[in-house]
Amino acid sequence: MQFQSPTGTLDIYAPESDEIQKLVVVFSKLVKYLGYKLILTPMFEDAGLFKAGAGQNADVVTKEMYEFEDKSGRHLALKPEGTASVIRAFVQHSYQTPFKAWYLSPAFRYENPQSGRYRQHHQLGVEVLGPTSYLADVEIIYLLDRFYKELGLKNYRLLINSMGHSEVGEASECRNQYKVVLLKYLDQRAELLCQDHRLKYELNPLRVLDCKKPDCVGALEGAPRLVDYLCQDCMTHHESVLNALSDLNIEFENAHNLVRGFDYYTKTTFEFQSTALKSSQSAISGGGRYDNLVANLGGQDVSGAGFGIGIERLMMALNAEEIRLDKSEQYDCFLVNLVTDFMPMKLIDSFIKAGLRIGYSIDGGSLKSQMRQANKSGADIGIIIGASELESASATLKNLRNSDQFGVSIDSLVSEASKLLATIREKKF
């Protein structure tokens, strides 16, 4: 019986996994400079956590969540996004603020796969908990921009908006005031909206802003804009963020209709899009500020901000720009062993201790066959050990770039190999 991976899931191996490894290393080094610590949280949580977090209006939670009961009837769900778990851990363990964490985590959503959309994908993300200042927003946006630049990504843009603030049941808050205005506007043009929203725009009028259908886009021309209804505090915050980004020479576009899918965002929301991607999923990261989320999940009144990067989408964007992150060959040296009772692991150990990557044929084979393997492996140096070499406690070192070869004693093999490698690389590169 053969099995295959479930619909919408990916097996990722070299060379793609090499690039992902590299990308994670770049990211983890970068966030380390600003004090972020890695956090590992469970892949599944109480299903209620995500409902309380991302909200009842988020499709990701209401119709796309992998929910199940475990053997003792607990109602669990595979995490559809990264933030809720981190907040839950923060509250549960009473971590101190300012709290800065980064994560690498799979995320699961039961949706129909298409380009850039899978049932399991992977996210790199950060969360900053505690700070209320606009600087937190600026820092995480800076981080993303810096990250993309270090990867060599060029064709991307930053969309940014402010959602205002909105506490449960507080009609006076600026987002709620805007909602009333928008609703009034939509009421007058309901019949112009797309089929979907014509019926359900009242449920969550903000969602209509996000609609890409021509009907809705047309009906929204001249619609009131959220930024114009921000309260003083939200307005100042928003302007401070934008000014700081300008100061940092980080280009952005005001996206008055950018309303992200999770209910928890307040004030800043943003999205980075790849302009190199032709498919309809061009968002390569998204995030924002969430000042009520910690409290909503049972914690103190603690502000927060964070983002998630879709690794698969970032890979697509890198690919579209023809950026290869890890070009290195598999090995520096390749051991060709012709003596079946010579056990090579000791020799291999001495290469590893010297920091040299060494390949060898585990199952042996003819000289020709092992040389072919050496060639394919991309190694610069071949090390041949046969009966005659063993007799004289030596090995043959071969420069695979120009076919020169010479004998060296086993004792000096590692140092001679390093020396030869250095000369080859100096000439070649």
Added chain:
RNA sequence: GUGACCGUAGCUCAGUUGGCAGAGCACUAGGUUGUGGCCCUAGGGGUCGCGGGUUCAAAUCCCGUCGGUCACCCCA
């Protein structure tokens, strides 16, 4: 959940009005004692996604199913 297109060797694909399952690349082994890359020769590898139906005969036609790709909703 909805819709369109597509499933033939590890990969990219050809396969005519239904008539013996193919190519290129990749892989393996050789090309005179122990030398890779180019070249030459040979070889291995396919229940034609799976199940049913029509037919003397199905990769080819019909139905179903699973998978993939892309799009909608929504999102990374």
